[in-house]
Amino acid sequence: MSKYDLIYQIVRQIPIGKVATYGQVAELAGLGGQARLVGYALYRVDLRSSDIPWQRVINAKGEISESLHRQGSDYFQRSLLEAEGIQFTPTGKIDLKQYLWRPDPTTWEP
DNA sequence: CCGGTGACCCGAG
DNA sequence: GCTCGGGCCACCG
16 A cells, blocks of 8 residues: 555545645645645546546645646646536636535544 | 655745 | 745655
């Protein structure tokens, strides 16, 4: 069981229409303080044949993290989220108060 | 082995 | 809002 597997396991639990931040995923995976690792794990996901909803992970500011290396997958990410019913503000951000995933503490089992 | 880099985050000015 | 600085750690040359 690698650290990446833990991360993917968490990401798979994010429901449709909700999002989680990199730091939040790291925290739930027991990797507190290692948000960068989450970004790295998602970078290695194969976009086409993946069963992981990588698009539901955004940064703490409520934005999609853009990068030169992503070659447009960041733009693709936005369209996927919009297709799930998530609306963006005029400045291209997501309202975390409305869309942030809050896992039920009672149901939660690591 | 070592230094640079990065889909990150947080607190201070 | 902004920029800086520090912390984090796998990966790569």
